[in-house]
Amino acid sequence: xxxxxxxxxxxxxxxxxxxxxxxxxxxxxxxxxxxxxxxxxxxxxxxxxxxxxxxxxxxxxxxxxxxxxxxxxxxxxxxxxxxxxxxxxxxxxxxxxxxxxxxxxxxxxxxxxxxxxxxxxxxxxxxxxxxxxxxxxxxxxxxxxxxxxxxxxxxxxxxxxxxxxxxxxxxxxxxxxxxxxxxxxxxxxxxxxxxxxxxxxxxxxxxxxxxxxxxxxxxxxxxxxxxxxxxxxxxxxxxxxxxxxxxxxxxxxxxxxxxxxxxxxxxxxxxxxxxxxxxxxxxxxxxxxxxxxxxxxxxxxxxxxxxxxxxxxxxxxxxxxxxxxxxxxxxxxxxxxxxxxxxxxxxxxxxxxxxxxxxxxxxxxxxxxxx
Amino acid sequence: xxxxxxxxxxxxxxxxxxxxxxxxxxxxxxxxxxxxxxxxxxxxxxxxxxxxxxxxxxxxxxxxxxxxxxxxxxxxxxxxxxxxxxxxxxxxxxxxxxxxxxxxxxxxxxxxxxxxxxxxxxxxxxxxxxxxxxxxxxxxxxxxxxxxxxxxxxxxxxxxxxxxxxxxxxxxxxxxxxxxxxxxxxxxxxxxxxxxxxxxxxxxxxxxxxxxxxxxxxxxxxxxxxxxxxxxxxxxxxxxxxxxxxxxxxxxxxxxxxxxxxxxxxxxxxxxxxxxxxxxxxxxxxxxxxxxxxxxxxxxxxxxxxxxxxxxxxxxxxxxxxxxxxxxxxxxxxxxxxxxxxxxxxxxxxxxxxxxxxxxxxxxxxxxxxxxxxxxxxxxxx
Numbered sequence: 174x175x176x177x178x179x180x181x182x183x184x185x186x187x188x189x190x191x192x193x194x195x196x197x198x199x200x201x202x203x204x205x206x207x208x209x210x211x212x213x214x215x216x217x218x219x220x221x222x223x224x225x226x227x228x229x230x231x232x233x234x235x236x237x238x239x240x241x242x243x244x245x246x247x248x249x250x251x252x253x254x255x256x257x258x259x260x261x262x263x264x265x266x267x268x269x270x271x272x273x274x275x276x277x278x279x280x281x282x283x284x285x286x287x288x289x290x291x292x293x294x295x296x297x298x299x300x301x302x303x304x305x306x307x308x309x310x311x312x313x314x315x316x317x318x319x320x321x322x323x324x325x326x327x328x329x330x331x332x333x334x335x336x337x338x339x340x341x342x343x344x345x346x347x348x349x350x351x352x353x354x355x356x357x358x359x360x361x362x363x364x365x366x367x368x369x370x371x372x373x374x375x376x377x378x379x380x381x382x383x384x385x386x387x388x389x390x391x392x393x394x395x396x397x398x399x400x401x402x403x404x405x406x407x408x409x410x411x412x413x414x415x416x417x418x419x420x421x422x423x424x425x426x427x428x429x430x431x432x433x434x435x436x437x438x439x440x441x442x443x444x445x446x447x448x449x450x451x452x453x454x455x456x457x458x459x460x461x462x463x464x465x466x467x468x469x470x471x472x473x474x475x476x477x478x479x480x481x482x483x484x485x486x487x488x489x490x491x492x493x494x495x496x497x498x499x500x501x502x503x504x505x506x507x508x509x510x511x512x513x514x515x516x517x518x519x520x521x522x523x524x525x526x527x528x529x530x531x532x533x534x535x536x537x538x539x540x541x542x543x544x
Numbered sequence: 545x546x547x548x549x550x551x552x553x554x555x556x557x558x559x560x561x562x563x564x565x566x567x568x569x570x571x572x573x574x575x576x577x578x579x580x581x582x583x584x585x586x587x588x589x590x591x592x593x594x595x596x597x598x599x600x601x602x603x604x605x606x607x608x609x610x611x612x613x614x615x616x617x618x619x620x621x622x623x624x625x626x627x628x629x630x631x632x633x634x635x636x637x638x639x640x641x642x643x644x645x646x647x648x649x650x651x652x653x654x655x656x657x658x659x660x661x662x663x664x665x666x667x668x669x670x671x672x673x674x675x676x677x678x679x680x681x682x683x684x685x686x687x688x689x690x691x692x693x694x695x696x697x698x699x700x701x702x703x704x705x706x707x708x709x710x711x712x713x714x715x716x717x718x719x720x721x722x723x724x725x726x727x728x729x730x731x732x733x734x735x736x737x738x739x740x741x742x743x744x745x746x747x748x749x750x751x752x753x754x755x756x757x758x759x760x761x762x763x764x765x766x767x768x769x770x771x772x773x774x775x776x777x778x779x780x781x782x783x784x785x786x787x788x789x790x791x792x793x794x795x796x797x798x799x800x801x802x803x804x805x806x807x808x809x810x811x812x813x814x815x816x817x818x819x820x821x822x823x824x825x826x827x828x829x830x831x832x833x834x835x836x837x838x839x840x841x842x843x844x845x846x847x848x849x850x851x852x853x854x855x856x857x858x859x860x861x862x863x864x865x866x867x868x869x870x871x872x873x874x875x876x877x878x879x880x881x882x883x884x885x886x887x888x889x890x891x892x893x894x895x896x897x898x899x900x901x902x903x904x905x906x907x908x909x910x911x912x913x914x915x916x917x918x919x920x921x922x923x924x925x926x
Contacts, residue, residue, distance in 0.1 A: 230596055230644035238613050238620045287620075289612030290660050427660025434615075434656060442620070533619030 236533060238443050240288030247284050249300035251437075251444040255418040258307040258387070258407060266313060273308050273359075274315045279322045279369075279382065286425045287435045287442035287535060294381035295322055295369070301440045302421040302465070303384025306367070307407055308359040310391040316355040320347045326377065329370035330386055331505065333360050341370040362390035362405075364461045364487030364507045366421075379426055379467035381440075385419050387461055390490065398490040405459075405490075416452060417459045422472045422502070422526070422536065431468055435535045436526065442535030449521055449539035452514060458540075460510040461487070464502035472536075473501040474510070475527040481512035499527050519544045582606040585655055585663040586744035588636065588866045591673040596642040597651070599665070600866070603631035604746040615654040616643045634746060645670045673804055676863045684800065684858045691799065691818040692792045692854025696847045698819075699826015703843075706827075707834050714834050715901045716909040718892050721784070721828035722885060723913020728791045729881045733757065735794055736874035743868035753875040760879025765886065774894070778842065780832040780887055785850040787884045788825045790877030792850065796857020797870045804862040821920040824913065825850060832891060 229235075244250040261273035277297050284301060286292045297303025308314055320326050325348045329340035334357035337344050347353045369382035392402040404411040423440055424433030435442045452458060464472040475498060482492035483500050487509040494500065500508065514522070519542050526536040584604035591598040597616070603609050608630040614623045624640040631637050645651055651667040674680055706717055736757075740749035768775050768783060775783065795818070829846050830838075861870070892906055 230642050235622045235642050236619050237622055239622055240612075287613055287656075289610055289658050290656055291658055292660055425660075427656065428662045430662075434654075434660065434662060530618055534615070535620065 237446065238287045238535065241447070242285045242288050242441050242444070244441075247300075248282075251439040251441045252448065252450070254300070254302065254305070254439045255420070255450065257305065258419075259304040260307050260407065261314075270311070270313055271309070272313045272315060274317070275304070275306055277303065277316060277318050277328065279318070279320045279326045281322050284381070284440070286427075286437070286440055290427055290435065292381075292425050292427055295324070295326070295377065296381050297328075297384050301381035301383075302423065303367075303382070305385040305387065305419050307387045307389065309389045309406060310360055310362040310394060312359045314355070314357055314359050317352065318345075318347065318355060319352045320349050322349055324349070324377070325371050326382060327370045328355060328367050330355070330357070330367045331365040332357065332386065332388070334358075339370075340367075342372060346371055359388045361488050362388045362402075364463065364484075364509050366463045366465065366505070366507060368465065375431075375467055378465065379424070383421070383423070383465045385421060385461060385463055387419075387487075395490060401490045414456060415459050416456050417461070418450065419461045420463070420474075422462070422464045422466055422474070424466045424468065424531075426468065433466070433468055433534070436466070436472075436531040437535045438538060443537060445538035449541035451541045451543060454517060454519060454542050454544050455515045457511065457513045457515075461507070462500075462502070462510055463507035464504055466504060469528075469531075471501045471503050471528075472531065473499060473527045475499040475525060476510075476512065477523040479512055479514065479517070479522065481510045484509040484511075514540075514542045517542055581609070581659070583609050583657050583659065583661050584745055585609075585611075585657070586742075587663075587665045588744070588868075590665070590667060592645055592667070592670055593672060593675075596640065597645055597653070597667070598641070599639040599653075600636055601631075601639060601655070602636040602744040603633060604744045605633060608632045610658040611637075611639070611655050612658050613656045614639065614641060615656070616641060617652055634744070647671065674862050676859070681859065684862060685855045687799070687815055688796055688855030688858045689851070690815050691795065691822065691858075692789075693847055693851030695819045695822035696788075696826040696829065696851045699823045699828070700830050700843060700847060702827050703830045703833070706830065709834075711895070712901050712905045714831075715892060715895050716905040716912075717827065717831045717834070718888060718895070719906040719909025720824070720913040720916070721831045721909075722888050722892065723910040723915075724824050724828045724917055725784070725787070725881050725885045725888065725913075726910075727914050727917035728788065729878055729885065732791050732794055732874050732878040732881060735798065736871050736878060739867045739871040739874065743866075743871060747868055749868045749871050753871050753878075756872055756875035757879040757882065760876050761882040761886075764880055764883040768883070768887065774890060775887055777832045777836045778838065780884070780891065781829055781838075781846055782849065783880070783887060784832070784884045785829050785846040787877065787880035788829065788850040789853040790873070790880050792822070792825075793853035793857040794870070794874040794877050796854040796859075797861035797865065797873065798857075800858040800861020800863075801865050801870075802861075804865070817920075817923040820923050821917070824916050824920070828913075832888070 259275065261275045264272045264274065266272050278299075280296055280299060282294055282296045282299050283291050284294045284296070294301055306314075306316075316328065318328050325342075325346050327340040327342070327346045329345075334355075338355050338357050339345060340355060345353050345355060365386040365388060367384055367386045369377040371377045389406045390402040392399040392406060395402045400411070403409045404415060406412055420438045421440075422436075422438055424437070425435040425440075426432060427434040437443075438445065462474055466472045480496045480498045483494040483497060485493040485506075485508045487507070492511070493508075500510075502508065522540045522542055524538050524540060525532045582605055586602045586604060587599050588602055589600040601611075610630045611625060614621055621641055621643055626638045626640070641653075643651075645667070647670060649670055651670055653665040653667070655663045655665070657663070706713070733753075736753045737750055740753050743749040764783065768779065799818075826847070829850055830843070895901055896903060896906060
């Protein structure tokens with residue numbers, strides 16, 4: 174008899190009809206004895222733990238990845254990525270215009286995207302997301318792109334440029350060992366990004382070839398809102414008052430079944446849950462948020478206990494949405510969030526995707542607000 | 545003598561030399577680093593209790609592998625591994641996951657390895673895994689007795705009638721036994737192979753099942769005929785009881801593990817179905833004894849030998865069970881059944897050889913045996 178394939182529904186009904194003799198035994202087999210010695214149990218990475226961890230199955234701390242990521246071995250730290258703007262090497266051209274030069278190298282690199290899980294990534298400058306290029310509206314950008322990877326790659330910028338600088342197959346795509354120089358003016362101001370546009374497109378993006386491209390507004394060009402523009406312009410005292418963070422929402426398909434196993438902000442699952450982002454309570458916060466998540470149509474951002482103003486694509490100096498606590502972005506959509514915890518009770522404030530599926534697979538974070 | 549020694553040690557030394565030379569020259573180095581290691585994980589046992597979900601898993605990769613993270617129902621969850629660290633090829637570890645599972649619902653687990661490979665495991669219906677306390681052991685024993693011992697005893701009650709019948713009826717009943725055993729052989733073997741397919745692949749359990757079955761048949765056949773001649777009636781009855789007992793052990797394992805994993809609820813109809821199904825077994829055991837005068841104690845012993853293993857099977861299936869052990873136990877059972885098929889077949893041939901009985905009752909008996917087993921199997925809701 175192949176009992177293991179018995180239809181449960183059928184048996185249950187039989188069990189009820191059968192009634193007296195032995196029916197319902199399964200239900201009476203609850204209340205098992207306590208579990209075996211917990212003292213010998215260890216984390217997967219070898220750290221011994223006590224039995225307290227078992228006391229409450231519903232503890233929020235149980236819903237997490239286990240262990241720590243070796244950021245040093247990765248060569249990048251998600252906490253550094255929040256604020257490490259790459260402003261390039263500055264010079265001037267014959268007309269006195271500011272020229273910003275960047276060097277980007279594509280390379281294959283294995284990175285640890287959740288504790289113990291290694292992903293064979295394709296990277297810009299050895300990190301995912303790639304370097305955050307930050308310029309001022311009107312600057313001439315000169316990006317020297319070298320391909321040290323194993324596949325042809327490009328850098329396709331979301332911005333305004335000519336066809337020959339588009340970074341697609343036939344215009345700026347280079348083979349391993351080759352170099353190409355992208356040159357265009359930084360515009361429009363806003364929160365943008367760049368990514369590889371070689372085919373197959375989906376794979377070139379989800380393997381890690383993307384990064385942020387932020388263009389700050391030039392206050393001189395926006396006299397009607399010069400204060401706002403100055404607060405966005407890196408290097409001004411007004412801007413220094415803000416606490417600015419880059420957050421790239423991404424995911425990783427570790428077994429290549431076209432579904433993400435890991436979701437995160439800035440690549441490392443639960444990075445800002447295990448070590449919250451510290452915020453000074455009385456200074457305003459600005460988040461440059463970009464969605465590059467592959468395979469899922471949208472991603473989202475939800476802030477706990479607070480509301481924010483939102484600038485879709487960051488291309489305006491007036492909010493496009495006011496006083497919201499959740500926004501969603503399709504892939505390649507991005508925007509700027511502005512909010513303040515001034516006067517709030519100090520403590521931990523969650524932020525996360527409000528697709529709980531993504532939350533439980535890594536996209537869960539904390540701000541630690543300090544007075 | 546020296547020549548024989550040379551031709552024994554020579555090839556042996558050459559084997560060692562070839563292995564050493566291959567490893568030293570390392571011609572496979574060209575492939576290294578091109579492919580990730582092959583990884584294989586088999587979940588051998590799932591335990592649910594008030595501290596969460598517990599898995600016994602066996603690794604079967606090309607090298608030691610790590611379980612980096614575990615998702616339960618699409619959420620990364622804290623887990624504890626014992627022993628910690630990378631899992632060697634064919635080694636097994638216990639995973640404790642403090643997850644608040646929900647009674648009667650399904651749960652899906654994904655075990656992610658260091659390379660990002662995902663191994664899925666589904667708990668079809670979450671019920672607390674029974675723990676062996678006296679009351680539960682007793683209840684399982686009762687089920688085992690109803691599935692194993694009761695039907696055998698009931699079948700044996702036909703013995704007086706069988707004795708008073710003529711030689712044609714005796715041959716009919718022996719052939720009926722043959723048909724019954726043929727059915728059990730196929731049933732046991734298919735169940736062994738099904739369990740084997742759930743075991744860790746590198747253990748090669750399906751191959752082992754065939755080898756163990758054949759070896760058991762050969763071993764029992766040789767042991768039974770160590771004095772040269774055919775088996776005495778009582779010895780043959782004992783052999784049949786042993787084969788049926790091992791089959792009932794397998795039946796117990798299947799029932800026990802089905803209850804433990806929540807894939808079957810224990811209904812009265814299920815048990816009664818098995819009881820009716822197994823009555824033919826009792827007839828089969830006493831079939832060779834029609835010409836002798838067995839003592840009641842001997843008959844009781846035969847019933848115990850055939851029926852009680854069902855109790856052991858239920859206990860093992862419910863409380864401690866790895867698919868490879870179950871498969872091997874069933875393989876032994878299949879081998880034992882094959883041995884008695886041969887012995888009963890030979891006995892029927894001897895009865896037919898003197899010409900006093902026509903082949904027709906034998907043919908009808910064999911068909912009836914298979915048909916009876918098949919039809920009573922339909923009663924069991926499986």
